Every structure is written in C-alpha cells, then in structure tokens.
Amino acid sequence: MALNAGSSSLKAALFSLDDDQALANCLVDRIGPNGVFTIKLSDGTRYQIENLNLESHVLAMKAVINQLNEIWKDLDLIAIGHRVVHGGDFYSRSVIVSNEVIKNLESLSPFAPLHQPHNLEGIEIAIQLFPDITQVACFDTAFHRNHPWVNDTFALPRAFYDEGIRRYGFHGLSYQYIANELRIHSPYLCEGKVVVAHLGNGASMCAMQNGRSVASTMGFSALDGLPMGTRCGQLDPGVLLYLLDQRGMTAAEITDLLYKKSGLLGLSEISNDMRTLEQSEADSAKEAIDYFIFRCQREVGAMAAALGGIDALVFCGGIGENSRLVRSRICERLGWMGIEIDYTKNQKNSQIISTDLARTTVMVLPTNEEQVILRDTRSLMALRGATA
Ligand code: AMP
Numbered sequence: 607m608a609l610n611a612g613s614s615s616l617k618a619a620l621f622s623l624d625d626d627q628a629l630a631n632c633l634v635d636r637i638g639p640n641g642v643f644t645i646k647l648s649d650g651t652r653y654q655i656e657n658l659n660l661e662s663h664v665l666a667m668k669a670v671i672n673q674l675n676e677i678w679k680d681l682d683l684i685a686i687g688h689r690v691v692h693g694g695d696f697y698s699r700s701v702i703v704s705n706e707v708i709k710n711l712e713s714l715s716p717f718a719p720l721h722q723p724h725n726l727e728g729i730e731i732a733i734q735l736f737p738d739i740t741q742v743a744c745f746d747t748a749f750h751r752n753h754p755w756v757n758d759t760f761a762l763p764r765a766f767y768d769e770g771i772r773r774y775g776f777h778g779l780s781y782q783y784i785a786n787e788l789r790i791h792s793p794y795l796c797e798g799k800v801v802v803a804h805l806g807n808g809a810s811m812c813a814m815q816n817g818r819s820v821a822s823t824m825g826f827s828a829l830d831g832l833p834m835g836t837r838c839g840q841l842d843p844g845v846l847l848y849l850l851d852q853r854g855m856t857a858a859e860i861t862d863l864l865y866k867k868s869g870l871l872g873l874s875e876i877s878n879d880m881r882t883l884e885q886s887e888a889d890s891a892k893e894a895i896d897y898f899i900f901r902c903q904r905e906v907g908a909m910a911a912a913l914g915g916i917d918a919l920v921f922c923g924g925i926g927e928n929s930r931l932v933r934s935r936i937c938e939r940l941g942w943m944g945i946e947i948d949y950t951k952n953q954k955n956s957q958i959i960s961t962d963l964a965r966t967t968v969m970v971l972p973t974n975e976e977q978v979i980l981r982d983t984r985s986l987m988a989l990r991g992a993t994a
Contacts, residue, residue, distance in 0.1 A: 608979040610689040611728025613720060614638070616666045619976045620674060623684070623984075626977060630674060634658075634666040643669055647677070663724070667731045685740040686732045687983030689779065689975065691721040691828070693745030694770060698752065700982035702990060703729055703741040711743065717770065718827065720865060740990060742983040749778030749785075750812070750819045757821040757912065773830075775812070775822030777804045779975040784920055785817040786978075787971055795967060798917035801909040803902065804973065805932065806923030807835035807878065811902075813909035821912035823905050829864055832901050835878030838868035839901060870894045880925045880932065899935045906940060916943055916966050922973040933959065937968060 610617040615635045619628040627648055635642045641660035646652045653673075660666045675681050687700070692714040701707055708729065715722040732741055753775070759767050781802055788796035800814045809832040813821040823831025823840075833839035841864070849855045855863070871878035874894035876886055883891040910916040919940075925932050930952050937947045944965025951959040960968035 607683060607686045608689070608976040608983070609686050609728055609732065611663055611667075611724050611731075613724050616663060616670065616728070618667075618670050619980075621980055626980065628976065630677070632670045632673070634660060634669060637661075637663060637666050641666065641669075643673070645670075645673055663727050664731050664734075667728075667735065671735065683736055683739060685742065685983050685987050686736065687742040687744055687979035688725060688729050688732070689746070689979060690725040690729075690743045691746045691776065692718045692774065693743070693747045693751075694774070695751070695772070697743075697745050698748050700742055700744040700748065700979075700986060702986050703733070703743050707743060714770075717774075720861075721828075740983070740987050742979075742986050744779060744979045744982050746776045746778045747774040749782045750775030750822050752818060753821060760826075771826060773822070773825035775810070775819065776824045776828045777808065777810050777812070777822075778819070779978045780804045780922060780973040781812045781814070781819060782978045783973050783975060784922055784971055785814060788918075788920070789817055792918075792967075792969075795918045799910070799913040799915045800918045800920060801906055801913070801916055802920045802922065803906070803926055803936075804923040805832070805902070805921065805926035805929075808837070809834045809839075809923065809925070811905050811909050813912045815913055821909060823909070832905055833873070833898055834869045835880075836866050836869045836871045838864050838872070870898060873897055880929055884929065884931055895932070895935075899932065902932075902936045903939050906936070906943070910943060916945075918967040918969060919945060920969045920971050922971050927970055927972050928955070930955070933968075933970070 608619045614637050615633065616637065618632040620630040621628055629648050631646045633644045637660055639659055639661065641658040643655045643658055658669065660669055690711060694714045694717065696710045711726055729741060758772050760771065762771065784802050785796065788800065796817045802812045802814060804810055808828060810822060810824040812819050829837050831839055846860065849860055869878060870880065870883060874883055874891045876888060876891050877883055883895055906919060921927065921933055934947060934952050937945050945968055946961045946964040947959045947968050948961045955970055958967060958969055960966065
C-alpha cells in the first residue's frame with residue numbers, strides 16, 4: 607500500500623506484489639465529523655460514502671482497511687510505503703522505517719509543521735495496525751539532496767545553514783518518476799538538460815541533468831518559487847517583516863495567509879482551481895492566470911540558467927498535464943530558448959508537443975508519485991529479504 611497522510615485527508619493506493627496498476631485508490635477527505643470516503647477500483651467501480659464520522663486519522667485508516675477487507679476477503683498486506691514531505695539532510699533515498707528513522711523525522715517537524723506531523727502520524731498508525739510488516743518512508747526532498755552548494759544555501763550567516771535552514775526542494779517523488787520515464791523512453795534527453803514543471807495545486811520546477819536534480823524553485827518550505835493554488839510562491843522577505851512589525855500579524859495568521867489564502871485564490875478572489883479560473887470571465891481570474899504564466903516563464907529561464915542550457919521542457923501535474931492554455935501561454939514567450947509548440951499536438955495532449963524543427967523538445971508526461979513509492983517499497987523489501 608502507498609499511503610499519503612495529509613492534514614485533513616488520507617490517500618491510499620493498494621497494489622498486488624507483481625502488478626504496477628493500483629487495485630484500488632482510496633481517499634478519505636475532510637477527516638472529521640463529515641468525512642467523505644471514496645474508493646475507486648481498477649475495473650472502474652467507484653463507491654462514495656459521505657458524512658462519515660471519522661474524527662481521527664486512526665479511524666480514517668481503519669475505515670480504509672475495513673473497506674478493502676470487505677472487497678478482498680483474503681487481503682494480506684505485506685508492506686506500506688509512506689509519502690513523507692521531509693527527509694532533511696538525513697535521507698537522499700527512501701528508507702525502511704525504524705525507531706531511529708522516526709526520531710530523525712520527528713526532529714524535522716519544525717521545518718514542515720503543516721505536513722510532517724501528519725505524515726508521521728500515518729506511520730505510527732500503520733505500525734500500530736500492522737506491527738509485523740515492512741514500512742518504508744519515501745521523501746519529497748530526497749531527489750534534490752545532491753544540489754551544488756550554491757543551490758542549497760541562502761545568503762544568511764553560515765550557522766543558519768548548519769542548523770538546517772537550506773533549500774531542500776519538494777515534489778521529489780514526482781520528479782523521480784519523470785526522470786525514470788525519460789530514462790526509459792528518451793534516454794538521450796534524460797542525459798541532457800531538462801526543466802520539469804510540476805504544475806498542480808502545488809507547483810514547482812526542477813532543473814535536471816543526467817536525470818538528477820540540480821536546482822529547484824522550492825526552497826526551505828513548499829511556499830517558495832511559483833505561485834500555487836493557495837500558496838504565494840516567491841515573496842520578498844521584507845513583506846513578512848512588514849506584516850509582523852506594522853500589521854502586528856501573528857505567526858499563525860501569516861502561515862494561514864501564505865499557505866491557504868494566497869496564490870491563484872488570493873489574486874483571483876474566486877478560486878484556487880485553474881479550470882474554474884480558465885472558465886471565468888472576471889478580470890481578476892485573468893490576472894491571476896497572467897501572474898501564474900509570467901512566473902512560470904521566469905522560472906523556466908532561471909532553471910535553464912542553473913543548467914547552462916535546455917534540451918527539454920516537461921510539463922506534469924494536474925495543470926501541466928491538462929491545461930492546453932497554460933502550456934501554450936508559457937511557451938509563447940520562450941522562443942528564444944528554442945521552444946516552439948505545435949498547436950494541434952498541444953490540443954491533443956500529445957506526449958511531445960513541440961514542433962518537429964524546434965531546438966528544445968517540449969513534452970507532457972503524466973506523473974505518478976505512487977509508482978515511485980511502490981518501486982522503492984518493493985526494492986527495499988527485496989533488499990531486506992536478501993539480507994535477512
Ligand atoms: P493536482 O494538484 O496535480 O491534482 O492539480 C490540480 C490542478 O489541476 C487544479 O488547479 C485543476 O484545476 C487543474 N486542472 C486539472 N484538469 C485541468 C484542465 N483540464 N484544465 C485546466 N486545469 C486543470
């Protein structure tokens with residue numbers, strides 16, 4: 607099982623040992639008195655139960671397990687791979703969970719207070735319910751761990767770097783998946799200079815060379831870089847000082863502002879959802895999209911500069927995979943980088959959307975973070991089996 611325990615939701619994908627296609631995808635949304643539990647099976651069957659009283663993550667997890675047990679009477683869970691937002695400087699790859707791993711991950715909670723404690727709660731619950739099976743932690747930061755120092759540090763006094771205040775980068779499971787796909791389908795491009803744009807409700811870009819991360823638009827937290835559904839993206843730190851000093855806002859108020867009320871939602875005052883904004887006639891919706899596009903164009907330039915060139919631009923994430931408008935508008939002003947997209951291919955969401963003669967290949971590759979959790983969990987189980 608691949609498990610993603612968030613602040614108010616729990617996502618679980620169930621796999622058999624020898625098949626990459628998920629048998630079931632479960633989502634418990636709005637954990638609390640009015641929880642919604644959705645389960646989709648590989649044959650397309652879909653169940654949804656609303657107004658569930660799932661007051662805690664433990665109850666949500668039990669509901670998922672009970673439902674799966676109803677469907678597969680002989681369900682025998684042998685491993686759980688957990689999505690964990692922060693592996694800090696400890697982990698540059700997935701690891702089998704041990705007491706020491708949990709201690710290390712707990713020490714990182716202050717770095718990602720909105721996500722890490724919930725991810726850890728997911729691990730604790732899974733251990734409680736299944737004490738004898740392999741539990742694996744897979745990190746959003748791990749893929750970025752070997753950045754050159756200049757892409758890893760802020761220009762603060764060095765003691766802060768030593769304390770862990772660094773650019774970690776996130777969405778690493780998605781980038782790992784894209785790097786694997788490129789290695790399989792376009793090994794020549796994978797060896798080159800590739801900018802991957804993961805554009806979804808959370809959004810970032812990654813500069814990759816030889817399938818490894820060199821730079822990322824996200825830094826110490828998942829707030830930096832591109833504007834997102836409700837997160838602000840890049841912000842002058844002077845704004846924070848102003849909000850603290852002059853507006854007297856508390857840390858909690860600023861956290862709420864930057865994580866939940868900014869980005870597309872804050873600018874449009876309509877929605878955090880790109881589809882809704884594309885359909886809206888309101889000027890504020892158009893301006894929110896304009897800002898998103900402009901920042902994406904800037905960051906493609908920044909990522910290409912970090913690489914010293916660009917051979918391919920890859921779009922993924924809900925917006926990157928589906929929004930023809932966003933893709934074409936981002937590419938519109940990138941002709942100077944050899945980027946030129948083919949209108950028809952873009953409309954069809956083809957895998958390659960650049961023109962045949964364009965110097966830079968532009969691709970749309972659907973990402974799949976769960977596959978990375980699945981693969982890493984399988985290989986760590988095999989390793990454990992081999993060393994047992
Ligand atoms: P994700 O977080 O990766 O699931 O992506 C969610 C985002 O993708 C939301 O802003 C959606 O509106 C956006 N999205 C999904 N499908 C489309 C589409 N067909 N056109 C535009 N945006 C889309």
